[in-house]
Amino acid sequence: MYQRHFQLQHLPFGLTPDTRFFVPLQQHQDVLAVLKTALNAGEGFIKISGEVGSGKTLLCRMLLQQAEPDWQLAYLPDPCLTPLELxxxxxLELGLHYSGNIDPPQLLQLLQRQLMLLAAQGKKTIILLDEAQALPDDTLEALRLLTNLETEQRKLLQVVLFGQPELNSRLGAYRFRQLRQRITFSSHLSLMSRKQVTAYLRQRVSQAGATVPLFRPAAEAAICRYSRGIPRLVNVLAHKALLLAFGEGRAVVTAQHVRLAALDTEDVSPKPKSWWWYSLVAMTLLTAGVAVAACWPGGALL
Structure with a gap:
């Protein structure tokens, strides 16, 4: 849309977690270090919690990329599973094939056999579960029971739970006291500071191909304020602000562009003043930006 205008090779602020644009903030590095230490220890559950949009899925994908040679990772992004579906x-992640003729007890035996085979090959089998706060209660309990599979020396399965803070509340329930005791490592992913938001914005546009700054300091401060340091909201506001600057033919994003973007974005706080006027202007400029992009030779909206 605005790539040619700002001389970018890629869109720098997409919502899809893209490891090409990973910014190694201190809190992300700390959580990755905890994960690697815990997984090398070889036992138990590991819990990573963080607010909505704080970058848990991106961390999960970074872990998949940085896997040790002896890790056998099973990534399960959909938490809405029954115990049997889990x-x-x-x-399936471990290489077995589906058959409707296999009943639940047989499936459990096949899983145990496959896990023991992997262990004999020196592999550590690890489940990565995203959005774990949405796991049904029965599925959480089934997950705990799966970790009972073991040899005389060690467990055959480790579990990493990535979830929102609601996961902590759920695991605090009496019925999950056994699972709670198996959480050997846990870490919380904190949000970005003002300084980190600035570094994040500058590194993302640099990774996208920009050779000059695209955000004025006041614009960076405004993005930090309205996003509250949440990476997903930073991406949304930065993308819309770039679109507004593009619609005006401007070479840099100003604080005014960010204020207009904030008015068109859910969950920002606080909302800018004079919301009705800014909202009208924001809608007009966003529409103009989309229209210009659509008419650009060879252009595409996204």
Missing amino acids: RWALA
């Missing part, structure tokens, strides 16, 4: 999802 076992089948794990089985």
Whole structure:
């Protein structure tokens, strides 16, 4: 849309977690260090919590990229699974094939056999579960029971739970006291500071191909204020602000562009003043930016 205008090779602020644009902030590095230490220890559950949009899925994908040679990772992005669906999802990730003729006890035996085979090959089998706060209660309990599979020396399965803070509340329930005791490592992903938001914005546009700053300091400060340091909101505001600057033919993003972007974005706080006037202007400029992009030779909206 605005790539040619700002001389960018890629869109720098997409909502899809893209490891090409990973910014190694201190809190992300700390959580990755905890994960690697815990996984090398070889036992138990590991819990990573963080607010909505704080970058948990991106961390999960970074872990997939940085996997040790002896890790056998099973990534399960969909938490809305029954206990049986969870076992089948794990089985498929480990290379087994689905068959409607296999009943639940047989499936459990096949899983145990596959896990023991992997262990004999020196592999550590690890489940990465995203959005774990949405796991049904029965599925959480089934997950705990799966970790009972073991040899005389060690467990056959480790579990990493990535979830929102609601996961902590759920695991605090009496019925999950056994699972709670198996959490050997846990870490919380904190949000970005003002300084980190600035570094994040500058590194992302640099990674996208920009050779000059695209955000004025006041614009960076405004993005930090309205996003509250949440990476997903930073991306949304930065993208819309770039679109507004493009619609005006400006070479840099100003604080005014960010204020207009904030008015068109859910969950920002606080909302800018004179909301009705800014909202009208924001809608006009966003529409103009989309129209210009659509008419650009060879242009595409996204």
